[in-house]
Amino acid sequence: LCLTNPVAYRMFDFRERLQGRLQPDDIHEMTAYVQTPANDKKKEQLFAFIFDADKRVSDNAAWTLTFFSVADNEWLKVKHDEIVDEAMRTTSETKRRNLLTLLLRQPFTPANLRTDFLNFCMEGIPNTRIPVAIRAQLIRLAYAQCCVYPELFDELKLVLSMLEGFNLQPSIKTALHNVLKAIDRKPKK
Numbered sequence: 001l002c003l004t005n006p007v008a009y010r011m012f013d014f015r016e017r018l019q020g021r022l023q024p025d026d027i028h029e030m031t032a033y034v035q036t037p038a039n040d041k042k043k044e045q046l047f048a049f050i051f052d053a054d055k056r057v058s059d060n061a062a063w064t065l066t067f068f069s070v071a072d073n074e075w076l077k078v079k080h081d082e083i084v085d086e087a088m089r090t091t092s093e094t095k096r097r098n099l100l101t102l103l104l105r106q107p108f109t110p111a112n113l114r115t116d117f118l119n120f121c122m123e124g125i126p127n128t129r130i131p132v133a134i135r136a137q138l139i140r141l142a143y144a145q146c147c148v149y150p151e152l153f154d155e156l157k158l159v160l161s162m163l164e165g166f167n168l169q170p171s172i173k174t175a176l177h178n179v180l181k182a183i184d185r186k187p188k189k
Helices: 006-010 014-019 024-034 037-051 055-065 070-089 093-104 115-124 132-146 150-161 170-185
Strands: none
Touching: 014 024, 014 037, 014 055, 024 037, 024 055, 037 055, 037 070, 055 093, 070 093, 070 115, 093 132, 115 132, 115 150, 132 150, 132 170, 150 170
């Protein structure tokens, strides 16, 4: 598919692309297609596929969104609650990991901070049935949310202390170390 050809642009079919096995070149092609302010409608169409009943389509759509440029990550900010809801609801660990990646790129503010999502993160951190990569993301997301209300750092430290004494995987060990170091650097009130 040549994206410089206007006829090819009109015939671009996200569903067909998302149903197959994606390569990074496929993803770059899709994101190049939607990454202009004039293509917000196309971004909406791509975003809608994260809710698709077909697991491969929804997983691939979430993965594609992680390749968005900084400007298009701004566009995703208005989708914050939808991304949070789907990250908590999905049974696909692949999609959850990609949605959490999107959330790590967004700021948490008093306006978008949700206790249900903070609880989801805190409960997932010590849960050994959750994949390691996701647990590492949950540590960083819990920290980002606690930064909004620093009085929550004590609760986060308590949850993180549950990991002490375990042989931790490198990604969890690194996230744990970095977050504890960041908490210690925060000015005390």
